[in-house]
Amino acid sequence: MEQLPETNLPATKKIILTALALLLLGMFFGILGSLQYVVPGILKTQLSFEKIRPLHVSSVVFWIMLAASGGVLTYAGERSGKLFSRLLAKIQWLLFLFSVVAILTSYMLGIFGGREYWEFPPLLAIPVWLGWLLFTINLVGTIRTFKQQPVYVWMWLTGAFGFLFIFSESYLWMLPFFQKSIVRDMTVQWKSYGSMVGCWNMLVYGSGIYLMEKISKDPTPARSRMAFALYFLSLTNLMFNWSHHIYTLPILPAIKHIGYLISMSELYILGRIIYKWKSSVKEARKFEYQLPYRFLIAADVWVFLNLILAILMSIPAVNLYTHGTHITVAHVMGTTIGINSMLLMAVVTDVLDNTCRSLYIYQKKITQGLVTANLSLFVFLGALLMAGIKRSQWQMSDHRVPFGEMMHNLIPYFILFSMAGIVLFGAFCVMVYPLVKNVWACYTVRQPQSTVTPSFN
Amino acid sequence: MKIVLASLVFLFLMYSAFIYQQPVKEETMPEVVRGKMIWQEKNCTACHQLYGLGGFLGPDLTNVYSQEGKGAPYIKAFVQGGTATMPAFNLSEDELNCLVAFLKHTDESGSADPRKFKIRHDGTIAGN
Numbered sequence: 001m002e003q004l005p006e007t008n009l010p011a012t013k014k015i016i017l018t019a020l021a022l023l024l025l026g027m028f029f030g031i032l033g034s035l036q037y038v039v040p041g042i043l044k045t046q047l048s049f050e051k052i053r054p055l056h057v058s059s060v061v062f063w064i065m066l067a068a069s070g071g072v073l074t075y076a077g078e079r080s081g082k083l084f085s086r087l088l089a090k091i092q093w094l095l096f097l098f099s100v101v102a103i104l105t106s107y108m109l110g111i112f113g114g115r116e117y118w119e120f121p122p123l124l125a126i127p128v129w130l131g132w133l134l135f136t137i138n139l140v141g142t143i144r145t146f147k148q149q150p151v152y153v154w155m156w157l158t159g160a161f162g163f164l165f166i167f168s169e170s171y172l173w174m175l176p177f178f179q180k181s182i183v184r185d186m187t188v189q190w191k192s193y194g195s196m197v198g199c200w201n202m203l204v205y206g207s208g209i210y211l212m213e214k215i216s217k218d219p220t221p222a223r224s225r226m227a228f229a230l231y232f233l234s235l236t237n238l239m240f241n242w243s244h245h246i247y248t249l250p251i252l253p254a255i256k257h258i259g260y261l262i263s264m265s266e267l268y269i270l271g272r273i274i275y276k277w278k279s280s281v282k283e284a285r286k287f288e289y290q291l292p293y294r295f296l297i298a299a300d301v302w303v304f305l306n307l308i309l310a311i312l313m314s315i316p317a318v319n320l321y322t323h324g325t326h327i328t329v330a331h332v333m334g335t336t337i338g339i340n341s342m343l344l345m346a347v348v349t350d351v352l353d354n355t356c357r358s359l360y361i362y363q364k365k366i367t368q369g370l371v372t373a374n375l376s377l378f379v380f381l382g383a384l385l386m387a388g389i390k391r392s393q394w395q396m397s398d399h400r401v402p403f404g405e406m407m408h409n410l411i412p413y414f415i416l417f418s419m420a421g422i423v424l425f426g427a428f429c430v431m432v433y434p435l436v437k438n439v440w441a442c443y444t445v446r447q448p449q450s451t452v453t454p455s456f457n
Numbered sequence: 458m459k460i461v462l463a464s465l466v467f468l469f470l471m472y473s474a475f476i477y478q479q480p481v482k483e484e485t486m487p488e489v490v491r492g493k494m495i496w497q498e499k500n501c502t503a504c505h506q507l508y509g510l511g512g513f514l515g516p517d518l519t520n521v522y523s524q525e526g527k528g529a530p531y532i533k534a535f536v537q538g539g540t541a542t543m544p545a546f547n548l549s550e551d552e553l554n555c556l557v558a559f560l561k562h563t564d565e566s567g568s569a570d571p572r573k574f575k576i577r578h579d580g581t582i583a584g585n
C-alpha cells in the first residue's frame with residue numbers, strides 16, 4: 001500500500017482530534033440543556049430540548065466511540081509495530097466525520113426518526129456501521145494472531161465485534177414484528193443498549209489496562225488467570241445483565257431475575273477493588289509523576305463510586321425508586337464522564353504526547369484541570385442525585401403535586417448542576433487545549449533548520 | 458479459554474432468540490405503528506419517558522391516556538398548544554389520532570407507576 005507522506009498527521013490522530021472536538025461541543029450542548037431545566041422555556045424557539053438532548057448525547061457518544069477506536073488502533077499498531085492499513089483508518093475517519101456532521105445537522109433542523117440515543121433518521125446508521133466495520137477489520141489485521149494474546153486484546157476484539165452485532169440489533173425495531181409491540185420493542189431496545197455500553201467499556205477498559213502495562217512495564221497482570229476470569233465476568237454481564245433497565249416493563253419475570261442475579265456478580269469486582277486498595281495506593285505513589293497515570297487514578301475512584309450506585313440500582317426494589325429520575329442520569333453521566341472520559345483522556349494524552357513536542361511543559365496545567373474536573377464532577381453528580389431523590393419522593397407519594405410544581409421546587413438543585421457543569425466544561429477545556437496546541441505546533445512552529453519537516457509519531 | 462468464550466457467545470445468541478420470541482399481549486392496529494413513528498419523528502422521548510425511560514424534562518406518559526381527568530382530548534390539547542417548556546406541534550387531526558392511539562397502546566400494555574408495584578423480601582418486585 002502507498003505510504004502517506006511524513007507531513008501527514010496519521011488518521012488515528014485525526015480520529016482522536018475529532019473526538020476531542022466532539023467532547024467539548026457535546027459538553028457545551030449539555031450546558032445549554034441544563035439551562036432549560038433552570039429557566040423553563042429558554043431557547044424554546046431556537047434549540048428546544050428535543051434538539052439539545054440528542055445534540056448533547058450523540059456528541060458525547062461519538063466522543064467515546066471515536067476516541068476509543070482511535071486509541072485502540074494506535075495501541076494495537078504500537079504493539080505489532082505497524083497499523084494494518086492507514087488507508088482504512090482514513091476512510092473510517094471520513095465516514096465518521098460525515099456521519100457526525102450529518103447527524104448533528106439533522107438534529108439542528110429538527111429531523112428525527114430514530115430512538116433515544118440514536119434519534120437521527122435510520123439511514124445515517126449505515127455510514128456509522130460501515131465506519132465501525134473498517135475499524136474492526138483494521139484491528140483484526142493489525143493484531144494478526146489470536147494466539148497467546150493478553151486480556152486487553154481480547155477486550156478490544158470483543159468490543160469491536162460486539163458493537164457490530166449489537167448496533168444492528170438496536171435497529172430491529174424497523175421490522176414490523178418488533179415495531180408492532182411497544183413491550184417487545186423496548187425490551188430489545190434496552191437489551192441492545194445495555195450490551196452496547198458494555199462493548200465500549202471493553203474498548204476503553206482494555207486500553208486502560210494496556211496503558212497501565214506500558215507505564216508499569218510489567219506484562220504479567222494482563223496475562224494472568226485472574227485477568228481472564230474478570231474478563232469473562234464482564235462479558236457475562238455485558239450479555240445478560242441488561243434487564244435492570246426495564247424492571248417495570250411487563251415481561252417474563254425470569255428475564256428480570258436473570259439480570260438481577262448476574263448484576264450481583266459485580267459485587268465480587270467491588271470486593272476485589274476494596275481488597276486491593278492498599279496495593280493500588282502503593283503503586284500510585286510509584287507512577288504519580290506520569291500524566292496519563294493521574295487520569296487512570298481518577299477513573300479508579302469513579303469506578304468504585306459508580307459501581308456501588310450501579311449495584312444498588314440493579315436491585316429491583318431499589319430500582320423502583322431510582323428509575324425514571326435524575327438518579328439514572330447521575331449514574332449514566334457518572335460512568336461516562338468519571339470512568340470512560342477519564343480513561344480516554346489518559347489514552348488521548350498518552351497518544352498525543354510527543355506529537356511534535358512533549359506535553360511535559362503543560363503537566364501542571366493539565367493536572368490543575370484534572371483536579372478541578374473531578375471536584376466539579378462530584379458536585380455535578382451530587383446535585384443530580386439530590387434532584388433525583390426529590391423526584392423519586394414525588395413519584396412515590398400518594399398525593400402528588402402537579403408535575404410543573406415539583407420541577408419548580410427542584411430548580412435550586414438544577415442551578416447547582418448547571419454551574420458545576422460549566423466549571424466541568426472549563427476544566428476539560430484546560431486539559432484539552434495543550435493537546436490540540438501541541439498538534440497545531442507541528443504546522444506553525446518554525447524548526448531551527450528549515451530543512452527539517454515536522455514529524456508525527 | 459476458547460471453549461468458555463464460544464459457550465458464552467452461544468448462550469448469548471440463544472438468549473437473544475428467546476427474548477425476540479417473547480409473546481406479547483397487545484394486538485396492534487396500523488394507526489398505533491403510525492403514532493409510534495410520529496412519536497419518534499417529533500422526538501417526544503427527549504422530554505418524556507415511557508416506562509421511566511427517556512429524557513426527564515417532562516413527565517412519564519405511559520399511562521397518561523387512562524389517568525383521571527386526562528385522555529384523548531387532553532393529550533391533543535397539549536400537543537397542539539404546548540406549554541411553557543413544551544413546543545406546540547403542528548399536526549393534522551389524523552396524526553393526532555394516531556399519536557393518541559399509540560399512547561392508548563402504551564397504557565394498555567401495562568403500568569409504569571412505581572406505586573403500583575409490590576416489593577418482595579428478596580429485593581424483587583411484583584406488578585404488571
Ligand code: HEM
Pocket residue numbers: 023026027028030031032033034053056057060328329332333336337341417418420421422424425511512513514
Ligand atoms: C464528558 C462529558 C459528558 C458526558 C459523557 C455526558 C453524557 C450524557 C449522557 C450519556 C446523557 C444521557 C443520560 C440518560 O439518558 O439518562 C446525558 C444527559 C444530559 N447531560 Fe450530559 N454528559 C456530559 C457532560 C454534561 C455537562 C457538562 C452538562 C451540563 C450541565 C450535561 C448536561 C446534561 C443534561 C441536561 C442531560 C439530559 C438529562 C435528561 O435526560 O433530561 N452533561 N449526558
